[in-house]
Amino acid sequence: MNDDSQPAAVRARGIVKSFGTGDTQITVLKGIDLDIYLGELLLLVGESGGGKTTLLSAIAGILDINEGNIDVLGVPLSALPANKRTRFRGQTMGFIYQQFNLLPALTAAENVAVPLLIQNIGRSEALRRARGMLNRVGLPDRTEFLPKNLSGGQQQRVAIARALVNEPRLLICDEPTAALDGPNGQKIMELLREVGRSPDRCVIVVTHDSRIFHFGDRMASLTDGRITNIERIQQEGTA
Amino acid sequence: MNYVALKMLFGDRAKYLMLLCGLTFAVMLIVQQGSIFWGLMMWSQASITNLNVPIWVTDPGIAQVDEVKPLADTAVDRVRSLDGVEWAVPLYKGLLRARLATGEYHQITLTGLESATLIGRPAEVQEGRFEDILQPDAVVLDQWAVERMGGPTVVRVGTIFELNDKLARVVAIAKTQKSFTNIPVVYTTYEGAMRYVPRERRILSYVLAKHKDGVPVEDVVQRIRTQTGLGAFTQEDFGFKTYMWVLVNTGIGINFGTTILLGFIVGMAIAGQTFYLFTIENLRQFGALKAMGASSFTLARMILLQAFTVGLTGYGVGIGLATVFGFLTAQGGNLPFAETWQLLLLVLVALLAICLVSASVSIIKLARLEPAIVFR
Ligand SMILES: Nc1ncnc2c1ncn2[C@@H]1O[C@H](COP(=O)(O)OP(=O)(O)O)[C@@H](O)[C@H]1O
Numbered sequence: 001m002n003d004d005s006q007p008a009a010v011r012a013r014g015i016v017k018s019f020g021t022g023d024t025q026i027t028v029l030k031g032i033d034l035d036i037y038l039g040e041l042l043l044l045v046g047e048s049g050g051g052k053t054t055l056l057s058a059i060a061g062i063l064d065i066n067e068g069n070i071d072v073l074g075v076p077l078s079a080l081p082a083n084k085r086t087r088f089r090g091q092t093m094g095f096i097y098q099q100f101n102l103l104p105a106l107t108a109a110e111n112v113a114v115p116l117l118i119q120n121i122g123r124s125e126a127l128r129r130a131r132g133m134l135n136r137v138g139l140p141d142r143t144e145f146l147p148k149n150l151s152g153g154q155q156q157r158v159a160i161a162r163a164l165v166n167e168p169r170l171l172i173c174d175e176p177t178a179a180l181d182g183p184n185g186q187k188i189m190e191l192l193r194e195v196g197r198s199p200d201r202c203v204i205v206v207t208h209d210s211r212i213f214h215f216g217d218r219m220a221s222l223t224d225g226r227i228t229n230i231e232r233i234q235q236e237g238t239a
Numbered sequence: 240m241n242y243v244a245l246k247m248l249f250g251d252r253a254k255y256l257m258l259l260c261g262l263t264f265a266v267m268l269i270v271q272q273g274s275i276f277w278g279l280m281m282w283s284q285a286s287i288t289n290l291n292v293p294i295w296v297t298d299p300g301i302a303q304v305d306e307v308k309p310l311a312d313t314a315v316d317r318v319r320s321l322d323g324v325e326w327a328v329p330l331y332k333g334l335l336r337a338r339l340a341t342g343e344y345h346q347i348t349l350t351g352l353e354s355a356t357l358i359g360r361p362a363e364v365q366e367g368r369f370e371d372i373l374q375p376d377a378v379v380l381d382q383w384a385v386e387r388m389g390g391p392t393v394v395r396v397g398t399i400f401e402l403n404d405k406l407a408r409v410v411a412i413a414k415t416q417k418s419f420t421n422i423p424v425v426y427t428t429y430e431g432a433m434r435y436v437p438r439e440r441r442i443l444s445y446v447l448a449k450h451k452d453g454v455p456v457e458d459v460v461q462r463i464r465t466q467t468g469l470g471a472f473t474q475e476d477f478g479f480k481t482y483m484w485v486l487v488n489t490g491i492g493i494n495f496g497t498t499i500l501l502g503f504i505v506g507m508a509i510a511g512q513t514f515y516l517f518t519i520e521n522l523r524q525f526g527a528l529k530a531m532g533a534s535s536f537t538l539a540r541m542i543l544l545q546a547f548t549v550g551l552t553g554y555g556v557g558i559g560l561a562t563v564f565g566f567l568t569a570q571g572g573n574l575p576f577a578e579t580w581q582l583l584l585l586v587l588v589a590l591l592a593i594c595l596v597s598a599s600v601s602i603i604k605l606a607r608l609e610p611a612i613v614f615r
Pocket residue numbers: 019020028046047048049050051052053054055
């Protein structure tokens with residue numbers, strides 16, 4: 001599907017990131033090279049504490065790195081001043097977290113509308129589009145519920161709708177199924193594949209849940225601060 | 240995003256109420272303490288404000304109203320003769336001992352008003368007619384005198400007692416602002432006072448005067464000073480002088496001032512702290528917003544909106560409660576409580592300032608916040 005002549009949506013080169021100083025300093029990322037292409041769902045796997053979240057944060061431009069370059073859609077992130085980077089992130093990226101991170105005081109629809117409100121889209125228009133998005137993730141009858149009245153799987157669907165409402169080119173998911181049971185995790189991954197993946201978008205999913213490996217197009221392994229292996233995953237029925 | 244900010248604020252009822260309680264308590268504490276302080280200060284000027292005349296002429300070395308330094312009898316005429324003076328009348332004010340029929344002694348302040356005009360008489364009379372003071376041996380008490388001397392069963396209109404072994408007959412009860420020393424006030428005429436007071440060389444305590452309409456009172460005060468060599472003050476200045484004296488020379492300034500300052504600091508610390516905690520607890524939510532592309536400027540605006548909303552609400556509720564408290568405790572003027580607009584304005588400004596400060600601290604914290612925390 002992706003040949004290497006196509007330009008990468010995300011191009012990371014030589015990324016080094018350390019935390020702390022002096023004796024307590026640990027280098028979590030020790031020179032990461034990684035390309036992610038439009039249209040694919042890339043799985044990033046590795047053991048817990050291995051630096052997967054750190055790498056995601058770096059790609060999202062919400063964590064400063066010590067060395068290396070990251071281009072997103074041809075834009076060098078590190079060259080952007082902080083406020084431009086924030087705006088760029090709001091316009092091009094969507095996030096899905098293990099802990100959902102919905103605002104507890106807002107209804108499902110209001111939560112989904114937040115990225116649009118941040119872009120200064122009017123409230124009624126934002127809510128209209130948010131309801132449409134909730135419809136697509138299978139929650140048409142839960143739009144006015146508060147997060148606490150939704151199940152974990154439903155909350156994660158709301159989070160997916162929120163991540164997608166802005167039509168982001170880059171969808172960043174950190175262990176999106178880790179807080180869910182097996183069947184719910186499967187449904188969330190199905191949704192991410194169906195609704196999230198599109199030809200002009202790339203999806204990165206961090207996981208260590210082998211039950212969802214088959215949802216990816218490629219799988220990158222992060223070991224000891226480096227990408228040690230990238231393999232293409234054979235899709236059932238498409239081999 | 241204002242909408243989101245307000246929803247975040249009101250959405251968590253428990254947290255919001257905590258926050259509101261903290262701010263309300265702070266405002267209440269300050270307003271209540273400040274009002275009591277101010278009330279005490281008003282009491283310290285009561286012997287001036289109860290007479291309510293524009294100009295007080297005094298001994299040039301006067302320190303405060305209750306420490307009388309007598310003037311020469313000629314002072315009244317000298318003041319009368321000056322340009323811009325509409326009228327000037329004598330006033331006697333001095334401490335005397337009253338002996339009740341029961342044999343009890345009470346120290347009282349005798350106030351002698353000029354009989355022709357009765358200038359300086361209390362504005363309100365509770366019982367009887369003030370004009371009856373012109374009858375022989377007649378005196379008028381204020382309600383605090385009745386209270387201090389044993390209540391209405393012991394002292395009332397018609398009661399006869401002795402002032403310096405001379406008869407005094409109560410013909411009316413006046414209603415006045417309670418004074419700081421709470422020494423009972425007995426009104427008589429200036430001539431009456433001369434009868435009661437033991438023979439001294441000088442009996443004139445103060446000259447009360449008024450400026451002519453159209454002449455600025457400050458000019459007349461200045462003229463009295465330069466042309467007579469006496470002290471002269473507007474009512475406000477003399478009141479100010481008196482309460483500054485009380486502040487500096489009695490424990491009240493230090494004691495109450497410290498309490499109020501502490502109340503103020505504690506109140507403001509509580510207000511700032513509660514709001515800061517509120518933001519810290521919401522850090523993760525703000526981090527999520529930042530990850531979704533909300534600029535630091537947007538987050539700052541949200542926090543300011545939250546701070547001022549809860550600040551103004553706490554202000555309103557706190558003032559309401561303090562007022563109710565004051566109304567209940569100070570009913571009848573028995574406790575000092577004066578809630579002035581200056582105090583309310585001061586508290587408002589201080590509260591807004593503290594909201595601004597704690598919001599700024601939160602904003603700086605957020606600006607430094609790595610939105611990466613949302614992944615944790
Ligand atoms: N802000 C931070 N300060 C210090 N150490 C950190 C910080 N963030 C992550 N780390 C450390 O970096 C390592 C990798 O963390 P993380 O990227 O969360 O791993 P993963 O997501 O693969 O479980 C861990 O040892 C973690 O303790």
